Amino acid sequence: MSDTLLTIIGFSIIFLMTTLGSSLVFFFRKDITPNVNSFLLGIAGGIMVAASIWSLIMPSIAMAEETFGNLAWLPAAVSIILGGLVLALLDKVVPHMHNGTHQEEGPKSHFSKSMKLFFAVTLHNIPEGLAVGFAFGAAAVAGESAAYISALGLAIGIGIQNFPEGAAISLPMRQVTNSRCKAFLFGMGSGIVEPLSAIVGFFLASHLIVLQPWLLAFSAGAMLFVVAEDLIPDANISENPHTGTWGFMIGFIIMMILDVALG
Numbered sequence: 001m002s003d004t005l006l007t008i009i010g011f012s013i014i015f016l017m018t019t020l021g022s023s024l025v026f027f028f029r030k031d032i033t034p035n036v037n038s039f040l041l042g043i044a045g046g047i048m049v050a051a052s053i054w055s056l057i058m059p060s061i062a063m064a065e066e067t068f069g070n071l072a073w074l075p076a077a078v079s080i081i082l083g084g085l086v087l088a089l090l091d092k093v094v095p096h097m098h099n100g101t102h103q104e105e106g107p108k109s110h111f112s113k114s115m116k117l118f119f120a121v122t123l124h125n126i127p128e129g130l131a132v133g134f135a136f137g138a139a140a141v142a143g144e145s146a147a148y149i150s151a152l153g154l155a156i157g158i159g160i161q162n163f164p165e166g167a168a169i170s171l172p173m174r175q176v177t178n179s180r181c182k183a184f185l186f187g188m189g190s191g192i193v194e195p196l197s198a199i200v201g202f203f204l205a206s207h208l209i210v211l212q213p214w215l216l217a218f219s220a221g222a223m224l225f226v227v228a229e230d231l232i233p234d235a236n237i238s239e240n241p242h243t244g245t246w247g248f249m250i251g252f253i254i255m256m257i258l259d260v261a262l263g
Helices: 003-026 034-071 073-093 113-142 145-177 180-207 209-234 241-262
Strands: none
Touching (some): 003 145, 003 180, 034 113, 113 145, 113 180, 113 209, 145 180, 145 241
């Protein structure tokens, strides 16, 4: 399989899995139970944390060793903070509403509740797409099949966690829009930003080679921010402690296995 085809597959997976998750709105008459929601969001959070560590932060530190020596941790540390700061800034300038807590953030606007939910999920899908794009961009520079397989493993992991995320927006959206088709389109639409972000990330990482350690850790920081800001609170782990926690651990293990097996 060619490297180009692997890249196309990787970019497609993250969108298709969101679409598949969103399609669950056609199969469930009612919203999923709090326990199931907690478990699925826990899995998504676990995958994102593991992906941030194994697929982004550790490679970032390894890339920086030649240039920074004993300070190889510096680009990762700085970029993780920057990734979180950018997401925090976007939270302030984009009107949106958290799905689990229904807390509104950003400037006041006349957008509907459905649009604010859509903006929230779409906004936080950007770092996932960037992470996949950065990984494939770094693989393109390395020119090794193993690097492409490792990047594909990251895409598969992100895709797996996109499945419950797609369901997490389409199912509540059905209650807001009173339409399964509209809810599905909102869910699917929220995933379009990921392959677009992946394309941007690919060209940044493949053309700005010196910034690769910084870019990888930046996307990791943004993903960690999403986990702490949204996925864990939305999972309501305080009300469903075991289901959310076990989901998180299972998600972490899934991504760890993918990274070790394919990386």
